[in-house]
Amino acid sequence: MESIPAGLIKSLNDLGLTTYEASVYAALVLYDNAEAKEIIDFLSISKPSVYEALDRLAEMGLAVKRISKPARYSPISPEMAINLLMDRHRKAADLALEALQKLEREKVRTDKEDALWTIYGDANIEYKIRELFGKAKQQISCMIGERYLPFIQNIKIKDVSLQLMVISDDSDLEKRLKKLFPGKNAVIHVISSEQFKIPPPFIPPEFEEIHNLMKVEHMLELIVDDEELLMVPPFISGSVSVLNTRNKGAILQMKMMSQLNLKRFITNEEFPNPRQLPQKRSRK
Secondary structure (H helix, E strand, C coil): CCCCCCHHHHHHHHCCHHHHHHHHHHHHHCCCCCEEEHHHHHHHHCCCHHHHHHHHHHHHHHHHECCCCEEEEEECCCCHHHHHHHHHHHHHHHHHHHHHHHHHHHCCCCCCHHEEEEECCEEEHHHHHHHHHHHHHHHEEEEHHHHHHHCCCCCCCCCCCCEEECCCCCCCCCHHHHCCCCCEEEEEEEHHHHHHHHHCCCCCCCCCHHHHHHCCCHHHEEECCCCCCEECCCCCCCEEEEEECCHHHHHHHHHHHHHHHHHHHHCCCCCCCHHHHHCCCCCC
């Protein structure tokens, strides 16, 4: 008789069943209907654990107890079981979201808000990017590398001001992004990697070495409503960590850099040479 795959148990755990409940339900599906003793012998787990799991499955509607001596148990179909578990999750998620949003509106402000937080892993980074795009009320300013493009391509945002610069060599990308983010409030530009390498005027001699160390596909500078900043330093490879903060100084500094990049790459404004600026005459 085939064994129950560990991956199945893990998936049922993720859907809210305990390991014993998941194992017993899977065994019922395998048997179609069974006595508790058959399940105990098959799974080699304790009698109380099996009976507790059977009672819980019956309570959740995942199994049916037949009136017989000894009692026999049948599972509902896998399709019905998964739909039932998913429905329980959706209802729980809706209730939790409503309660959490209420807490968020009543958020206690502290002096810890200006701290720098670190977020690790692509999944967590994706959730944070999507969260910031989704909660923006007034404006989004973002420079992003290709690594993070999949994270924003299916995001629905409110009618806010969007300034998006993407570093990519995909010639059709700008057209696709403008379809994804339509509206007069969206300003979208795609900057090629070669264009990004063009140095600004009056650069230090280390600029070329700095650019050689950059991984432009990892570039991420995201500011939402001038209140929160998400940033990835573009000098790392492999696993990525993101800096997240509400620190006003850090946000203003990054906003200033974003405006400089906008002038540098998009409007082609010239930067004045400090040596050529008029000097104030000292009073004698």
